[in-house]
Amino acid sequence: MAEIIPIISKSYDSNVYLILDEKRVIIDTGLGSTAMLKEVEKHIAIEEIDYVINTHAHADHVLGNPAFKGADVLIHEKDAQALVEGSLYSTSRMFNISGKFKYNKLLKEGDKISLGKIELNVLHTPGHTPGSICLYHKDMKAIFSGDLVFAGGSFGRVDFGGNSEELKASLKRVSEMDIDILYAGHDRIVEKNAGRDIKQAYEIVEEFI
Ligand SMILES: [Zn+2]
DSSP: EEEEEEEOOOOOOOEEEESSSSSEEEEEEEOOOOOHHHHHHHHGGGOOOGGGEEEEEOOOHHTTGGGGSSSSSEEEOOOOHHHHHHHEEEHHHHHTTTOOOOOOOEEEOOOOOEEEOOOEEEEEEEESSSTTEEEEEEETTTEEEEEEGGGGGOOOOOOOOHHHHHHHHHHHHHHHHHHEEEESSSSBOOOHHHHHHHHHHHHHHHOOO
């Protein structure tokens, strides 16, 4: 059985999700805090992670990437540039960090990432950033939403490389999907009926943006 281990942040840092399947995967690496890395190490050695998947190139989701030395970094083709340059859509300045990051594989709409038992479908869901993605697990009706949408019907900001019209279109798309579980980039997990939270987010954006 594949296992999904959420590491939920209690601060502005992003959530980190560890998936243990035939491949070992980290979805977003947050600020790379020692606490997060220790949490991962309770389950697996850091060097044994095969893939790091970034939902988008903001500092609070990618700063921990270099800690996973043996892993291939996967990111959407439209966010790769911001990652490599290290600008991270100006969030590097916000977090007062400098440095460039590397990636190994570019993702695009429709890609399937096979981890063994689990397969993740890549949805290109721009708006929060141009290359933001969600990862959908069909059998579990679960979505890793990055910063597109959060529990309780809130949604990602658009002032660090984003676009509100794209955000609206992406929320519409995801709100029409069959989703039970929401593993968002911040805040708590929604364990069931998460489609409701997502529809709420879309309704708010549709009305006000
Ligand atoms: Zn973000």
